[in-house]
Amino acid sequence: MxxxxxxxxxxxxxxxxxxxxxxxxxxxxxxxxxxxxxxxxxxxxxxxxxxxxxxxxxxxxxxxxxxxxxxxxxxxxxxxxxxxxxxxxxxxxxxxxxxxxxxxxxxxxxxxxxxxxxxxxxxxxxxxxxxxxxxxxxxxxxxxxxxxxxxxxxxxxxxxxxxxxxxxxxxxxxxxxxxxxxxxxxxxxxxxxxxxxxxxxxxxxxxxxxxxxxxxxxxxxxxxxxSLERIAVELFRDIHDGIILVKKNGEFFFANQSALHLLRISPSQNGFFDPNQHFVNYHEDSDSPPREFQLSGSTGHVFVELTKSSIRISEEESGILYLLRDVTERKISQEKIHQLYSHIVNDLEIARVTQSSIITQKFPNKESYRIYSFFQPIEKVGGDMLRVIEHPSGRVDILFADVSGHGIASAMVGGMLSITFQIISQKLLSPKESLFEIHNILSKVVLHHHISAVFASYYPDENRLDFSYAGHHPILILRNGEVILLEGEGRIILAVRELLLNDYTFRLHPEDRIVFYSDGLFEVKNGVGEILGYEIFLDWLKDMATRDTLSLLEASQRKAVDFGHGKHNDDLAMLVIEVGGQ
Structure with a gap:
């Protein structure tokens, strides 16, 4: 052995x-x-x-x-x-x-x-x-x-x-x-x-x-x-919110530094914690949702959000956890947020007025043509822009554009685009050359946005429409109840240094209608996230092609809003030129 x-x-x-x-x-x-x-x-x-x-x-x-x-x-x-x-x-x-x-x-x-x-x-x-x-x-x-x-x-x-x-x-x-x-x-x-x-x-x-x-x-x-004492010390010691643990009989058990800082005085009075001594108008409840109380004896008005819940202190003993959150600072922050919001609302209103002034709302009333439109931004100001300028020669220049993004920044870029369009339009260049000029001017000052656009020049005396695309969807022609797509290609403005643009020409017939429209009309989403879609929008427009122009504009706007259940995730805009009969 x-x-x-x-x-x-x-x-x-x-x-x-x-x-x-x-x-x-x-x-x-x-x-x-x-x-x-x-x-x-x-x-x-x-x-x-x-x-x-x-x-x-x-x-x-x-x-x-x-x-x-x-x-x-x-x-x-x-x-x-x-x-x-x-x-x-x-x-x-x-x-x-x-x-x-x-x-x-x-x-x-x-x-x-x-x-x-x-x-x-x-x-x-x-x-x-x-x-x-x-x-x-x-x-x-x-x-x-x-x-x-x-x-x-x-x-x-x-x-x-x-x-x-x-x-x-x-x-x-x-x-x-x-x-x-x-x-x-x-x-x-x-x-x-x-x-x-x-x-x-x-x-x-x-x-x-x-x-x-x-x-x-x-x-x-x-x-x-x-026991919970050990967990409390490890988990609650450095938490920003105040933590007070009390045994079921009210005996004080634990308080972290945040709670001591909030209360200013010891939470333990003769070994017990009494909330009535610390919170004004406190009344005892079992587990309760967060409620706000003013601290007793504090210099100035100090408010805390108090949450009370039951908790196990050990296998044999239960207790109460008080969570204290200083909402005085939160109220100050909320006031700052309200002030900032007021400033933003004012800025938005100023931007809205600015945008209203740069979006053409009154159009020439000619026997040879009539122009109708609607514009509904996603917010008080949006990224879509439409301008119409009539020249003494009879030529009518139309710029229908969509600036990336929404809100004040996009509206400001839209404002610069509108002013640039007005300057370039006076040169009577072709649509392609006009878009090139707009790109060259804005690329020096606009760094974080891009623009999809269509520039069209309408010649009423010749029933001719010259146009050029910069990443925009096609112009539509409504003729005898049918919808004609004016196809074309062109790169987005400000997205790349070198543009690829083309000039196109289309011969119009009397009583044709030229339709410019924003992508918000067919990219609108319903409650489950489904998009209306371009093909469905075109099919619907074909069914509406025989309606008068004002009715068509109203129905197009209502179609997008109804599909989105009262909401739309992009600007809604449409412009229609009625070619006069001869």
Whole structure:
């Protein structure tokens, strides 16, 4: 009988008793699960020691050492995971890094001789014969996370204000230091000049010592019995809103720094928290939605939004959580928002007036033609623009454009476009040349918008329409109840440096109607996000082609608004030129 087996067997029994004790009193806690997993792997490691010292056949031992490496390589990582869960620390990349190293180390150990190259027989049994990678791997993968976890516990020991938690951590720290030191010394340092052990490794003894200290921490100070006090300290300490925790009988339990700063006085009066002493006209309720109260005794008018709810303080005890939010600052911010909104409304009104002045609303009333239009922006001001200029020669220039975006900025670009159009129109250039001129002028001052447009020149005496497109959809001709699309191509203005534009000509018939329209009329969305669509819009327009112009304009506007259930996501605009009969 190998009397050295007493060490791993007795350690296995003691550690198993600890596992049984913790398992019997377990509750739903992630830290309990991690601790049981850590202890279980320690048991498996102790079983491996029993195998090593049971004097099995020598030819088996190298394989046994390699196959059982999974019992001791992860122990440092498992200890670190217990610490992270107990301290409520975010794992981030640290645990993932060590998990990867553990898996890699197990793979290398079992598949190569870099870590374990054989076995050596001693008086107490077999020990592994290390190779060149054993010591660095043990230091980094096994000892590294264990000592990192111990360091985190030491830091927490000096940070916590709870006397009970300090006592728990004291026992855990003492047990861990003794266990780690004893295991590292006897496993890695207790060697002669030939690398042979001078005495049996005492890892089983270190496991026993750690189990005893953890048992004392559990039975005397409630270690692993995680209460809300610990969570409160970790989670609520640096929260901007005030947090006050009170036991069910009103006994004060916890307040973070934000709550103390808000109340100005201690929330605890004779060990109890009374809301009536802090909030004007407070009346007791069970769980309540946020309500605003003025703070008692505060200099100036300070208001807080108070939310009250029930919460579990521990497995046996419930309590009340008061959430305090300073709404004085919020009210100041709301007032600033209201002022800013008023300024914006005023700016929008100014922009609306400006836009109204640059959008042609009164048109020439000639026997040879008539012009009708409507314009409905998405907001008070929009990105669509239409201008009509009649020249003494009889030529009529039309610019129908859509500036990217909406609101004040788009309206201002539209204003610049309108002024530029008025200047360029006086030159009596072709539509293509006019768009080139507009692009060259605006590209120097407009940097963050682009413009789709159609420039048309109507010659009533010749019944001719010259036009050029800059990324705009086709002009429509209504003739004898039919719809004719004037197809053409051209690049958007201000989107690229080099434009590709073309001039087109169309011969008109008496009583033709020339229709310019915005994409908002067919890109409108309904309540489920479906778009009306260009083809459906054209089919509908064909059905309406026999109606008079005013009725057509009104129906087009109503069609878009009705499809969007009263809402439209873009400007709505249409301009129709009626060619006179001859």
């Amino acid at each position: 190998n009397h050295y087996l007493f060490l791993p067997i007795s350690a296995l029994i003691i550690n198993s008793l600890l596992i049984s004790y913790v398992f019997a009193r377990r509750f739903r806690s992630a830290v309990i699960g991690d601790f049981l997993r850590f202890s279980l792997f320690l048991d498996l490691w102790l079983v491996s020691y029993i195998l090593y010292w049971s004097l099995l056949p020598a030819e088996w031992m190298t394989l046994v050492f390699k196959l059982t490496c999974f019992t001791w390589i992860p122990t440092g990582l498992l200890y670190l995971e217990v610490v992270y869960k107990f301290l409520n620390l975010p794992s981030k990349w640290v645990l993932h890094f060590f998990r990867f190293l553990v898996l890699l180390s197990i793979l290398v150990t079992t598949s190569t001789d870099w870590v374990i190259k054989g076995s050596v027989l001693y008086d107490w049994g077999y020990e592994l014969e290390p190779n060149w990678l054993f010591l660095p791997m043990s230091a980094v993968v096994v000892s590294g996370p264990a000592y990192l976890g111990l360091s985190l516990i030491l830091i927490e020991r000096f940070k916590t204000d709870s006397e009970t938690i300090r006592k728990q951590l004291d026992l855990l720290i003492i047990g861990s230091i003794i266990a780690f030191s004893l295991s590292v010394y006897t496993e890695l340092l207790n060697l002669d000049e030939n690398g042979r052990f001078l005495s049996p490794p005492l890892t089983p003894v270190s496991v026993t010592i750690q189990a005893v200290f953890i048992f004392l921490a559990i039975t005397r100070y409630g270690f692993l019995n995680i």
